[in-house]
Amino acid sequence: AYESWSRVSDEERAGVCGKISSAIASHSEELAKLLTQEQGKPLEGAGSRFELGGAAGWAGYTSTLKLPEKVIVDDENSKIVQTRKPIGVVGSILPWNWPLMIAVWHVVPAIRAGNTVVMKPSPYTPLSSLRLAEIISAVLPPGVLNCVAGEDELGQWMTEHENIQKIIFTGSIPTGKKVMSSSSATLKRLTLELGGNDAGIVLDDVDPDVAAAEIIQGAFLNNGQTCAALKRLYVHESVHDELCEKLAEAASGIPMGDGLDENNLQGPIQNKMQYDKVVDLFEDAKKQGGKVLCGGEIPDEPGYFMPYTLVADVKDGMRIVDEEQFGPLLPIIKYSELEDAIKSANSLETGLGGSVWSSDLERAAEVASRLECGTAWVNGHGGIAPNVPFGGVKCSGIGVEFAEEGLHEYTNIQIVNVAKA
Numbered sequence: 001a002y003e004s005w006s007r008v009s010d011e012e013r014a015g016v017c018g019k020i021s022s023a024i025a026s027h028s029e030e031l032a033k034l035l036t037q038e039q040g041k042p043l044e045g046a047g048s049r050f051e052l053g054g055a056a057g058w059a060g061y062t063s064t065l066k067l068p069e070k071v072i073v074d075d076e077n078s079k080i081v082q083t084r085k086p087i088g089v090v091g092s093i094l095p096w097n098w099p100l101m102i103a104v105w106h107v108v109p110a111i112r113a114g115n116t117v118v119m120k121p122s123p124y125t126p127l128s129s130l131r132l133a134e135i136i137s138a139v140l141p142p143g144v145l146n147c148v149a150g151e152d153e154l155g156q157w158m159t160e161h162e163n164i165q166k167i168i169f170t171g172s173i174p175t176g177k178k179v180m181s182s183s184s185a186t187l188k189r190l191t192l193e194l195g196g197n198d199a200g201i202v203l204d205d206v207d208p209d210v211a212a213a214e215i216i217q218g219a220f221l222n223n224g225q226t227c228a229a230l231k232r233l234y235v236h237e238s239v240h241d242e243l244c245e246k247l248a249e250a251a252s253g254i255p256m257g258d259g260l261d262e263n264n265l266q267g268p269i270q271n272k273m274q275y276d277k278v279v280d281l282f283e284d285a286k287k288q289g290g291k292v293l294c295g296g297e298i299p300d301e302p303g304y305f306m307p308y309t310l311v312a313d314v315k316d317g318m319r320i321v322d323e324e325q326f327g328p329l330l331p332i333i334k335y336s337e338l339e340d341a342i343k344s345a346n347s348l349e350t351g352l353g354g355s356v357w358s359s360d361l362e363r364a365a366e367v368a369s370r371l372e373c374g375t376a377w378v379n380g381h382g383g384i385a386p387n388v389p390f391g392g393v394k395c396s397g398i399g400v401e402f403a404e405e406g407l408h409e410y411t412n413i414q415i416v417n418v419a420k421a
Helices: 010-026 028-039 048-063 099-112 126-137 153-160 173-186 208-224 237-251 272-287 338-345 361-368 403-408
Strands: 070-074 078-086 089-093 116-120 145-147 166-170 189-193 198-202 230-236 291-294 309-312 329-335 353-357 375-378 411-419
Touching: 010 028, 010 048, 010 099, 010 126, 028 048, 028 099, 028 126, 048 099, 089 099, 089 153, 099 116, 099 126, 099 166, 099 403, 116 153, 126 145, 153 166, 153 173, 166 173, 173 189, 198 208, 198 338, 208 230, 208 237, 208 329, 208 353, 230 237, 230 338, 237 291, 237 309, 237 329, 272 309, 272 329, 329 338, 353 361, 361 375
Parallel strands: 089 116, 089 166, 116 145, 166 189, 198 230, 198 353, 230 329, 309 329, 353 375
Antiparallel strands: 070 078, 078 411, 291 309
16 A cells, blocks of 8 residues: 555645544544543543544644655756655554544654554554544545554564554653664664653742642643643742642542543543552652642542542652652642752653743743753643644653654655756
8 A cells, every 4th residue: 555655646645634634523422432431531621522622633734734845956057856755654553541632643644744554552442543543544545544453562563573664652661662672673763752750840939829720730631641741840939838729729629430421520540550550659659758638539439540639748759759650640849949940850861841830931931941851831731732843852752743843754855866967
């Protein structure tokens, strides 16, 4: 399929990607309910319907991106033109947290650029991903999108396969390192979007009434199971107590339960492995003197449920701070000197996102520019858009997604140099 698809005109490929967006939108309710049943996130709020709306929107925007030729030299001696060519077969390895949105992030730009794709769903969320692939494939020529489903060893087979030219992987840092290692024998092109342990720094001039709800949203989007969620909050001592009070108010009383009940806005942690890790980090923090501001009570009922939980009186070096929680658990660290907070924020191997919270936008932007991360937000955390490149630095990733820069990741540059004389 690659030989024929790569020769399809740019305009036709763009049109097909637009049809993908429409197909996702027309099946969005079916997919949302399947996603909730499989992944656990609620239908409402920033849940399954939100994810499907994002997936359709991302596909639609990606269809509008262009890959124009660039004339570098055109004089009496030569004409030199830069073009972008598809790479070949792209292997997409998906996570379980946003399986449908991220599938679109992987697949649509790959085929928009003229590649074919082999997609591997997470073993935790195969059904919704495979149904999405069926819907997308219905508007594609046969063989452009292919799926393999199974356990994690399939990922290694893909990264080692000599007929796959590029891998895009979204997941943890340890697995990303394995992907990079096993891809090295064939020198595959890589885009890696890996874990973050994003820090937020609250400056001394923040308005707690304004900031609290936005901080909670940034920390607990998708139940905290988001790579670029806020996972460490450094708060200046002058506003610490008041902000903690406001944060606890904002995080308490969120309706939690079966995601198919549209009254619920929080579902369970997706799987037992992740649930056990989050609970272990929470128990460790309590043993070391952490103060539970809200949440922490594990319901005595089936399911991996844990309410939004805030823990103060913790510090760098504790597991709850140094390890990515990836769940409804946020540590709050008090600081006195801003330089110390910046140093702490930059101290880990991760570098996906970061944020600064302040009433002084100019001051906050200056502090944000000092964070070692791919995206630094001011008075928000985790907001992304299809026209804004997104990626991590340090161990949080290689390459970027979204916008023209993300589309370029699925291409090779070719120079055509024509001598005129």
